[in-house]
Amino acid sequence: MCTMIGKASDSLLVQTPAVVPGPCQPPRLQGRPRAREIQLRWGPPQVDGGSPITCYGLEMFQAETEEHREVYQGSDVECTVGSLLPGRTYNFRLRAANKAGFGPYSEKCEVTTAPGPPDQCKPPQVACRSAACAQVLWEVPVSNGADITEYRLEWGGVEGCMQISYCGPGLSCEMKGLLPATIYYCRVQAVNVAGAGPFSEVVACMTPASVPAVVTSLRGLSEDEVESPRYSPSTCLAISWEKPCDHGSEILGYSIDFGDKQPITVGKVQTYFIDGLQPDTTYRVRIQALNSLGAGPFSHTIKLKTKPLPPDPPRLECAAYSSQTLKLKWGEGTAKALTDTIQYHLQMEDKNGRFVSLYRGPCHTYKVQRLSESTSYKFCIQACNEAGEGPLSQEYVFTTPKSVPAALKAKLLVSLLPTCFRQNNEGEPWPWPPCDERLCLALPVRALVPVTAVCLGLFVVGVVGNVLTVLVIHGYHDMKTTTNLYLGSMAVSDLLILLGLPFDLYRLWRSRPWIFGQLLCRLSHYLSEGCTYCTILHITALTVERYLAICFPLKAKVVVTKRRVKAVIGILWAFAFLSASPFFFLVGVEQPDNHTDSRECKPTPQAMESGLLATMFWVTTSYFVLPVICLNVLYGFIGRELWGSNARLRGPNTVLREKGHRQTIKILAVVVLAFVICWLPFHIGRIIFINTRDTRTMLFSQYFNIFALQLFYLSASINPILYNLISKKYRAAAYKLLVPQRAAGRAFPAAKDAGGYTETSGSTRNEYATSF
Numbered sequence: 001m002c003t004m005i006g007k008a009s010d011s012l013l014v015q016t017p018a019v020v021p022g023p024c025q026p027p028r029l030q031g032r033p034r035a036r037e038i039q040l041r042w043g044p045p046q047v048d049g050g051s052p053i054t055c056y057g058l059e060m061f062q063a064e065t066e067e068h069r070e071v072y073q074g075s076d077v078e079c080t081v082g083s084l085l086p087g088r089t090y091n092f093r094l095r096a097a098n099k100a101g102f103g104p105y106s107e108k109c110e111v112t113t114a115p116g117p118p119d120q121c122k123p124p125q126v127a128c129r130s131a132a133c134a135q136v137l138w139e140v141p142v143s144n145g146a147d148i149t150e151y152r153l154e155w156g157g158v159e160g161c162m163q164i165s166y167c168g169p170g171l172s173c174e175m176k177g178l179l180p181a182t183i184y185y186c187r188v189q190a191v192n193v194a195g196a197g198p199f200s201e202v203v204a205c206m207t208p209a210s211v212p213a214v215v216t217s218l219r220g221l222s223e224d225e226v227e228s229p230r231y232s233p234s235t236c237l238a239i240s241w242e243k244p245c246d247h248g249s250e251i252l253g254y255s256i257d258f259g260d261k262q263p264i265t266v267g268k269v270q271t272y273f274i275d276g277l278q279p280d281t282t283y284r285v286r287i288q289a290l291n292s293l294g295a296g297p298f299s300h301t302i303k304l305k306t307k308p309l310p311p312d313p314p315r316l317e318c319a320a321y322s323s324q325t326l327k328l329k330w331g332e333g334t335a336k337a338l339t340d341t342i343q344y345h346l347q348m349e350d351k352n353g354r355f356v357s358l359y360r361g362p363c364h365t366y367k368v369q370r371l372s373e374s375t376s377y378k379f380c381i382q383a384c385n386e387a388g389e390g391p392l393s394q395e396y397v398f399t400t401p402k403s404v405p406a407a408l409k410a411k412l413l414v415s416l417l418p419t420c421f422r423q424n425n426e427g428e429p430w431p432w433p434p435c436d437e438r439l440c441l442a443l444p445v446r447a448l449v450p451v452t453a454v455c456l457g458l459f460v461v462g463v464v465g466n467v468l469t470v471l472v473i474h475g476y477h478d479m480k481t482t483t484n485l486y487l488g489s490m491a492v493s494d495l496l497i498l499l500g501l502p503f504d505l506y507r508l509w510r511s512r513p514w515i516f517g518q519l520l521c522r523l524s525h526y527l528s529e530g531c532t533y534c535t536i537l538h539i540t541a542l543t544v545e546r547y548l549a550i551c552f553p554l555k556a557k558v559v560v561t562k563r564r565v566k567a568v569i570g571i572l573w574a575f576a577f578l579s580a581s582p583f584f585f586l587v588g589v590e591q592p593d594n595h596t597d598s599r600e601c602k603p604t605p606q607a608m609e610s611g612l613l614a615t616m617f618w619v620t621t622s623y624f625v626l627p628v629i630c631l632n633v634l635y636g637f638i639g640r641e642l643w644g645s646n647a648r649l650r651g652p653n654t655v656l657r658e659k660g661h662r663q664t665i666k667i668l669a670v671v672v673l674a675f676v677i678c679w680l681p682f683h684i685g686r687i688i689f690i691n692t693r694d695t696r697t698m699l700f701s702q703y704f705n706i707f708a709l710q711l712f713y714l715s716a717s718i719n720p721i722l723y724n725l726i727s728k729k730y731r732a733a734a735y736k737l738l739v740p741q742r743a744a745g746r747a748f749p750a751a752k753d754a755g756g757y758t759e760t761s762g763s764t765r766n767e768y769a770t771s772f
Contacts, residue, residue, distance in 0.1 A: 021096040021103035022047030027058065028109065030078060035086035035116035035145070035194065040109070041078040042094050051098035059105065060092050086116025086194070087145015115145025118190035118197035124153070126203055131180035131210035131247065136166075136173045138188045138200070146192040159185045159202060180210030181248020209248030212289035212296035217242040220285075220304045221271065223388070231273055233307040233388060234280075238273035241287055241299070249291040257298065258285045265290070280308040311342055311383040313393035319365065323373035326398050330381055331364045342385050347392075349378040360384075369605055371400050448508055451706050455501055458710070458717045462498045465720025466491040472733045479733055482545060482565045487719070489569045490538040494716035496531045500524050501713055508706075513599040518589050521601035526577075526584040533623050534576035535716070539675060540627045541568060547634040551641045579619065586613055617686055624683050628676060674722075678715035681708035 022045045030039040044053050058072035058079055071092075072079040084090065089112045093105040119142035127135045136153060153173050156162030162185055166173040178184065183206045187199045221238035223231070231238065237258070243251065257263040258274055266272050277283065282305045289296045320327035330344065346366055347355040355378075359366045371377065376399045383390045473479045473488035503516070503524045514521060545565070548556040586607040589599050607613040685708040688701045 016050070018051035018098060018100045019049040020100045021045045021049040021051075021053055021098055023104045024056075024094045024096050024106040026107045026109040027092050027094045029111055033111055033113050035114040036084050037080055037082040038084065038090075038111050038113060039078065039080045040092060040111075042106075043077060045096045045103060048096075049098050049100055049103065051100055053096045053098055055097040055102075057095050057097065057102060058092060059095075060090055062088065062090055084113045085144070086113055087143075088113050113145070115143075115192065115194045117195035118143050118148055118192055120198040121151075121188045121190055121200040123201045123203050124186060124188045126184075126186060126205040128205065128207050129174075131208050132176060132178045134175045134178060134184070134205065134207065136175060136186060136188075138171055140171065141190050141197060143190075143192055144194065144197075146194050148190045148192050150191045152189040152191065152196070153186060154188075154199070155184060155186045157182065157184055159204070162186070178207050179245075179247070180207050182207050209293060211294040212246050212249075212251050212291050213244040214297045215241050215244050215254070215287050215289055215299040218285070218287055218299045218302055220302065221273075226273060228273065230275070232275075233386070234309045235277050235306060236273045236275045237277060237283060237285065237304045237306060238271070239285060239287070239302075239304070240271040243270060244289050244296065246289075246291055247293075247296075249293050251289050251291050253290045254287055255290060255295060256285065256287050258283045277306050279306050281306050307386050307388075310388050310390035311385055312390055313380075313382050314344070316346075316379060316381050316393060316396045318398045320367075321398070321400060323400055324369065324371050326368045326371060326377065326400060327365060328368065328379065328398070329365050342383055345382045345384055345389065347380050347382075349395075355380060369609075373400050375400050447703070447706070451710065452505055452508070454710055455505055455713060458713045459498055459501050461721070462494065462713065462717030465717060466495040466498070468734055468737070469720050470495070472737055475737060476733050480562070482560055482562055483542065485562065485565050485569065486538055486542040486545065489573075490535055490542075490719065493531045493534040493538065494719060496527055497535070497716040498713065500528045504709065507601070514589055514601040515599075516601075521589050522584050522587055524601075525587045526580060529583045529620070530577040530580035532620075533579055534573055536623050536627050536679075537572040537576055538569075540630055541572060543631050543634045547638055550638050579623075582612065582616055586616065620686070621683050624679050631675065674718070675715075678711045678718070682712050684708070 024045040025043055027040040027042040030041040040058065042056065055073060055075055056077070057070055058081075059068055060071045060081065061068040071081050081090075081092075089110060091108040091110050093108045095102050095105045097103065121141045122139050124136050124138040127137070129135055136155075138151065138153075140148065148169075150167055150169050151171070152164055153166035154162040155165035155175055165175060165186075175184075183204055185202050185204050187202045189199045190197045218239060218241045221240055223233050225240075226238045230236075239256070241254075251268060253265055253267050254269070254272075255263045255265050256272065256274065264272075264274065274283075274285075282303055284301050285304055286298045286301045288298045314330040317329045318326055319329040328346065330346075343360060343362055344364070345357065346359040348358050348368065350356050358368060358379075368377070376397050379396045379398065380392050380394070381396075382392045469491040470488055473484045473491075503520075516524075545556075545560055548560060586603055587601065588604045589601055590604065603613050681704070685701065685705040688697070688704060
C-alpha cells in the first residue's frame with residue numbers, strides 16, 4: 001500500500017502568557033548607614049516571568065513592630081530611605097513587577113542606622129532647700145543609639161544670659177551661694193558620642209526670703225556732719241551706714257554693738273550717734289540689720305575714739321601796755337605750746353555790753369590796739385581743742401594808762417610801756433604828770449629846759465655855719481674843688497636836717513595834739529631820714545675820693561673830675577631819698593579815740609603790724625654800720641700810705657713834712673671818731689627803745705634818746721666848725737665873705753689849684769690829707 005505524504009503547512013507562532021517575575025535578591029546597603037537615612041541598591045530578579053521588569057517595590061518594617069510600609073516604588077535599582085530614627089534596626093524586602101504584576105518579595109535585609117544626639121530633655125525640676133541653695137533634677141531622654149555621656153545645666157539670673165553651672169553624668173545638681181528672694185532660670189541638655197541634644201525648656205524658680213544682707217559702708221561721722229545740738233564729741237560717737245539688701249523681707253531696724261555694753265536697737269535710720277560714752281576712749285563698733293526673719297550678719301568692725309573733754313580756760317594776764325595798746329598773755333607761752341592742738345579764743349566786751357571775738361588761734365599772746373587812754377576794758381578767754389570749745393573764763397578788767405609822749409630821736413618809735421594797770425592797780429605809774437591842756441611832756445621840765453637850750457644853740461650855730469659854708473664854696477672859684485663840692489652838698493643836707501629840729505622840740509614839750517597837719521608830719525620824718533642817709537653817703541663818698549687821691553694820686557687826677565663828682569652827688573641824693581621813701585607812708589596823724597586833743601604824729605598801726613617799720617629800722621642801722629666799716633678800712637689804708645711815705649721823704653724839710661703827715665693821720669682819726677661818737681648813740685637808742693619791756697628801761701631809754709638827739713644835731717652843726725679849725729683857706733674865704741672891707745687889704749692864700757691836685761705825688765698826698 002502506498003502512502004503519499006504532502007507538503008507541510010506554515011508554522012504557527014504561539015506565545016504563552018507572561019507570568020509574574022521571580023523573587024529578587026535582598027537589597028544590599030550602599031555605603032555606611034547614617035543616623036537619619038540609608039542608601040540601598042539591588043538587581044533584577046533571575047526570572048522575569050516572560051516580561052520585562054517594569055517596576056520595583058521596596059518595603060520597610062521595624063524589627064520590633066509588624067507594621068509594613070512601602071518606602072519606594074519605581075524602575076530604579078537604588079533608593080535613599082530617609083526620616084529614619086538614629087540607632088534603630090530596620091528590615092527591607094524587595095519585589096519586582098512586569099506586566100503580569102508583582103512577583104514575590106525577596107528575603108529581608110536588616111539595616112541599623114547610625115547613632116544620633118539624644119532627644120530634648122524634659123524640663124528640669126527645681127526644689128529650693130534654703131534661701132541660698134536649690135536642688136535641680138532631670139530625667140534621662142531618648143539616647144538615639146548611643147549611651148548618654150554627660151548632662152549640661154545652664155543657670156542664671158537673667159533668662160537670656162545663663163551660663164553652664166554643671167557638666168557631668170548625674171541626674172541632679174545642687175546650686176549654692178544663691179541670693180534670697182531672687183528669680184533664677186535654668187535648662188538642661190544631654191550629650192552622647194554623636195553630639196549634644198537640644199536644651200530643654202527654660203524653668204524659672206524663686207529663692208525664699210531671708211535675713212538681711214551684711215551692712216556696708218559703716219563709718220564714723222565728723223563733728224561738722226552732725227547737726228544735733230546734743231552731740232558732744234567727748235561723750236558721743238556718730239556713725240552712718242548704707243541700707244543693705246532686705247532679701248525679700250522689709251528691714252525693721254538695726255542692732256549696734258559697740259563693746260561690752262548691751263547692743264542698741266534703732267529703727268529704720270541710716271545715721272545714729274551713741275551717747276553716754278567715756279571721753280578719750282576707743283570703741284569697736286559694728287552693726288547688723290533686722291527683719292521679720294531675724295538678724296543679718298554683722299558688718300565689719302571700725303575703731304572710733306571719743307575726744308578728750310574741752311580744756312579749762314587759761315589765766316589771762318596783761319604783759320605790756322601803753323595808752324592805746326594792751327598786750328595780753330595766757331598759758332605757758334613756750335615755743336612747744338605753739339605746736340599743741342589747743343586753740344584759744346579771746347573776746348572783748350564792746351560798747352553794747354556784748355563780748356566780740358578778738359583772736360582765735362594757737363598763740364599765747366595778743367596785742368589789742370587802737371584803744372582809748374585811761375579806759376577800762378573787759379576780756380574773757382576760752383580754750384578749744386578737737387573736742388570743742390571749753391567754758392569761758394571769768395571776766396578780766398585791764399585799764400590803759402594816760403598817754404605819755406614818746407622820746408624824740410628814737411625817731412618813728414612809739415613808747416611801749418610794758419606794764420599794765422589792772423583792776424587791782426598793779427604796776428608802776430609814770431613818774432611825772434600826764435598831759436594837760438598846755439603841756440604833754442616826754443620828760444620832766446628840769447630835764448627839758450637844758451636840752452632845749454642846747455638844741456637851740458646847735459640850731460643857730462648849725463644854720464649859720466652851713467649857710468656860710470654853702471655861700472663860701474659857691475661864691476669863690478678857688479673853693480670849688482672836688483672835695484669842697486662834697487662838703488657844700490653835705491652842708492645843704494645838714495641844713496635840711498636842722499630844719500626839722502623845731503618840730504622835734506615841739507614834740508618834746510607837747511606831743512599831742514599835732515597841729516601841723518598830715519603833710520608836715522610825713523614830710524618832716526621823710527626829710528629827716530632822707531637827709532640823714534644823704535649825709536652818711538656823702539661822708540663815705542668823700543672818704544673814697546680821699547683814698548684815691550692819697551693812695552693813687554696820678555690815677556685819681558684822671559678819674560676824679562668836677563663833672564663826675566657833680567654826677568655822683570646827684571646820684572647820692574637820689575639814692576638816699578629813694579631809700580627813705582617808705583618812711584613817708586609809715587607815719588601819719590593818728591587819732592585813736594576820735595578826740596581832737598589825741599592827734600599824734602607817729603607810725604601808723606599798719607606799719608607796726610606789718611613789720612615794715614622794723615625792717616626800715618634795720619635799713620637805717622645798716623646805713624651806719626656799713627659806712628663805719630668802710631671809713632675804718634679806707635682811713636686805715638690812707639694812714640698806712642702817709643706813714644709809709646716817711647721813708648721816701650728827702651731834703652731839708654723832711655722833719656716838717658714828717659710832722660705834717662703825723663698831724664694828718666691824727667686829723668683822720670678824729671674824723672672817724674667824731675662820726676662814730678655822733679651817730680652811734682642814735683642807733684643804740686633806737687635798739688633800746690624797740691626792746692623796752694619795763695618802766696625802768698623805758699625811763700633810761702627816754703633819757704638816752706634825748707642825749708642821742710643832741711649828738712644827732714651836733715653832727716649836723718659841727719662840720720663848719722671843723723672846716724674853720726682845720727682849713728686856713730676856708731677861714732680866709734669866710735672872713736672875706738663876712739668882712740669884705742677888711743679882707744680886701746689882706747692877702748688871700750693862693751694855692752695852685754688844678755682840680756685839687758698838685759704836681760708831685762708826695763705833696764698831693766699832703767694837700768689832700770689836710771684839705772678839710
